[in-house]
Amino acid sequence: MTDENRTTDPAAFRVETIETTSLGDRSYLIHDGETAVVVDPQRDIDRITGLLDAGGLRLTLAVETHVHNDYVSGGLELARTTGATYVLASGDELEFEFRPVADGEVLEAGRMRLRVLHTPGHTHHHVSYVLQDADRRVHGVFTGGSMLYGATGRTDLVRPEDTEALTHAQYHSVRRLAAELPADTPVYPTHGFGSFCSATPTSGDASTVGAQAEVNPALTLAERDYVDTLIAGLAAYPAYYAHMSPLNRAGAAPVDLSLPEPVDPAELRRRIEAGEWVVDLRERTAFAAGHLAGSLGFELSTNFLTYLGWLYPWGAPLTLIGESVEQVTQARRELVRIGIDRLAGMAYGEIDELADGQPLRSYPVSDFAGLAAALADRPGAFTVLDARRDDERAGGGVRGSLHIPIHELTERVDEVPDGEVWVYCGSGYRASIAASILDRPGRDLVLVDDDYAHAADAGLHAAQPEPARAR
Template structure:
């Protein structure tokens, strides 16, 4: 038998391949889908079926791509939507995989047509259930995607799905969700890699309720809605373009880059220290590992993206962008910033300072007009503490709240490490703010008497 979970870093997306005999099926594949075919081929199998648990919002599902490569049939959930590919799943549909059988279970709540898939063992007993975005380890799927006016209704559907359809399958059934910790599809997914329905029944905080009314009250809350969700929803109904039709980014000389990227968007995925030392005017700083979490918040779909990359892993950066539907990558700066400077091109800088330096400056009152911008999230402030006098604007909210940042005072930008601070600084610099200093190292070592940390 073949059974593997594939984790897509950054997005915390889980997909699964299940096979037996000479056949295999894949659940919620990612767009760069070579890995599934390699797994199946190595096991002497061919992929015959692709199943989707719901219309995804946070990444481009790879069903169309995988079907084009393998000839597999696609079955999608949310059949009430106008899909342009595949066949809609109905409750109770079954697929044979060698000695095993997979059954579709209607579990609305996260979306109206969400489906879970139950894998039965060779004896017909429930064994593994793939719960999509309904049930996670330690959390449940968000119910606000259709707007808060329908969140209560969706929460009620989710209650019925969890308590009437999933949990009765048995405590010993393994639960395989579509996401792990760090996903934007729920507020607080636990970091345990594997779980069961019994573990979730006992330990999932969202399931510790007296009844449906308490459940709905607990679940019907509004979470952050990244702007790229709309594009993901569109692509995941019409089917994303096949990757073989998407052009690879061209290596460009400094002069070519300057000419081509002039009216487009420049993404710099180097480290915060490299970006602070020298960067192209108007470029946005998102370090390589941060692309899955932040590109969808700040990058446009209607402009070409040009990249400054010195990580040695441009292919990975492009792959991460394409998982979010950013296919218009026009080129990358060949030779990096060295080539840019040796061509006589201008660059900008952003100051950096360590946390001890800022503490000393604050306590000596040399910077009485200093304005500390904390771009961490509320959950981080609860865990690690708040700096007295700091102004908190989460980095994802910065573009819409940029008017709150003064232009006539020195701005010290603070996060947990310096990476998001440099990203925030690049956003502010693009808006014309000049006196910026990124504080490196986060809260570690903070010792300001004038601006203590309050926990």
Template sequence: MITVLPVETPGLGDRTYLAHDGSAALVVDPQRDYDRVTALAEAAGVRITHVLETHIHNDYVTGGLALAREVGAQYLVNADDEVSYERTPVHDGQVIEVGDTMRVRVIHTPGHTHTHLSYALEADGEQVAVFTGGSLLYGTTGRPDLLGPDHTDTLVRAQWHSAHRLAKELPDETAVYPTHGFGSFCSATQAAGLSSTIGQEKRTNTALTAGEEAYVGQLLAGLDAYPAYYAHMGPANSHGPGAPDLSPPSVADPAELRRRIEAGEWVVDLRDRTAFAAGHLAGSLNFGLDGPFVTYLGWLIPWGTPVTLLGETAGDVAEAQRELVRIGIDRPAAMATGGPEDWTGGAPPAAYDRATFGDLKAALAGGDGIVVLDVRRDQERAEAHIPGTVHIPIHEVPGRLAEIPEGRVWVHCAGGYRAGVVAALLHARGRDVVAVDDSFDTARDLGLCAPAHPAAARAATETPETPASRGTLPTPTPTTTDDDRQEITI
């Protein structure tokens, strides 16, 4: 009997997997903070003998090399990947024995990258699972544009053929375990569901239900921006990252915090946007741990800028530090805990207003010439927007500050998190801001929105049914453990 234990990394929308037969274990696509995996193996009483990479990752720094070295496991990486470290090179069709009962077949599945691999797991002569990395996801596939526009057309077509190869070579009951697709920007579209099989994907995945040209057209039309820090992940993974240092950083007093802000460093408040707006250290920024903290911090920060973390507790700082090492921000410059009264050195905390879309509607009706800044992505804007608003996607705001008109700036997004990030950034630069902390659905209900752009409306009508709308086939039954991790027994 084979047990597959997913290790969730929700901040990045990824999963790592540990599969074992009660004795030997393999690990697929481990995150940088691999201590979560070794703890899981220890709890299961198994020895990790093989660490497998499906591809050179673009969205996080791998922990694979350091994990393999620590536990003495073989580190499997595509023989065609150019890396600067010793590994066990593997190629299409190769079969690896893992322990006494597991066999892994290497399948070349290009599309997300040129050298992407999937790993089909066989136990006791039966095909039980396939680890698909960034290739076949739940209801979708990995995006093909992360290597640049010169590669996109080749990769998107390769992705379609890779999906069909998996569907042809593997039995319908084979469980599918992708790395991406749980909110990751590596997913071409939002993946659906938490588990699946090859048979289910044949029924619901556009790559398998649409012809090649239709799939290519739909996938490319749906691509949007992805985080800027992705540019640094591939080189880091090819070079061979070491183990992370998760020891606490030094503690900064108010004078040091002020000095760092005045030097242009980032001092990041980890509290939620409500607490931050009510009172904070002037000049600090807000990336709350209650949202996609690491994605947006990594996306907006000028790479290499020192980061100091402000948290209510040391545990909050440790959580943020763990998320940061996953994208290669290895050591915070400093930390401080408590609240604004502990960080300001006696100065009054800075603050700004929060509002709803109802408040915004009233302000617009007042005709006082307010500035409304929409920081959603282009595709969100095309679906619906408030007429007369300034549109600068969140990731473009730092480079386009001069385009924001003078006056009080009301910042909105789709739910409030991104608006809070941008409001804090503008406020730190001396702007008068209001953060709209509300669902954009409310703006629609209040009649604030213009109709959808014709192209967006057409895309909406042409979008095929999703797995959620069409129903699903039976899938492996998850059992929630004490730490809320899914344990799937095949």
């Protein structure tokens, strides 16, 4: 799991793209060689200050397109650290001082101009920023959660009763961008690279306003069709989102990337026996091969932050286990991005040493071909559990499987029948988390670590799978 920085050069200005792959988001650092502006910065601001220092740049503006619902912003701390002005939409109610901006205003930074466009939809007060030079030539537009690549930002994160009105607003906002900007204007969205803030899956790694006119649903569909299609397609989103807007409105504390206190094997065992969350970061097949009984497996890879944030009981003690201190360090960085700041402890090293003589738990790993063979050899002998989301299940699943989405499993674990369970998802990642949840009480498990596309190859896929009966 890596985050990347990439550079584009819109003539006189440079745009550094700061990827946060674990959240599916991008931040941007724009500069003219001397003066810089950052758009929608993540909380671990050392990635940005490192670029500023390396380029000898002075940050004068930290701007937000909206109050974020999927991560804790680093904008306030960045402004306080560098002396930059912190900019947000004028309608947002916040508990700290900031520079409010409204539609039509122009911000200046060195040779750069940022023209503010009110583009509501993702939130009520969402704005986009049009990058211009002194001659008002357009060099790009930073669209946040408005115009994405082949999609738009979701509209159901404020209040359920606002969703339809915001969806109509989103339609008109994207159309305004297309109407007011040249077709060759580069589009720089914040969401849409795996973030659940996108209403639908996005496509592409770069785009222009003109290219979006051909593929973006807000520009290709009639308004009523767009609204109905978007709302009907809105899938579940991570539970931790509920905490992000309040944290961002209050102003997050300065980021702390220091490691938690080490925990010895005896204390690990005590915490597990007390029912605390002890999370193993190792690769999922390594976890299956041997882990501390009662621990939970959340492989530290691209989807780690989304699903740990989704399932974690907010505010509960959280202890991390890694194969190395570097692994724990990376997990620490990931967690502060969504405001999980207080870790109860950590341990790292060989899992046998952390077990300190206690027997390890394990379970086998298979694939869809193995599942097909087991179903043929032992029909009715075990439960097949589908841990995918409802929208994925709507496209079909393994015939006869029981469907409980991963984000509902901790509350519905008693619905899984006694006996052996084979668990699958779309890739194996969520299934591995589900397996670790079921393993805690000592269930008999098999992890299907495979891409769901292979289920059809194995003859298991059914467009309308007849579900197993939950007890």
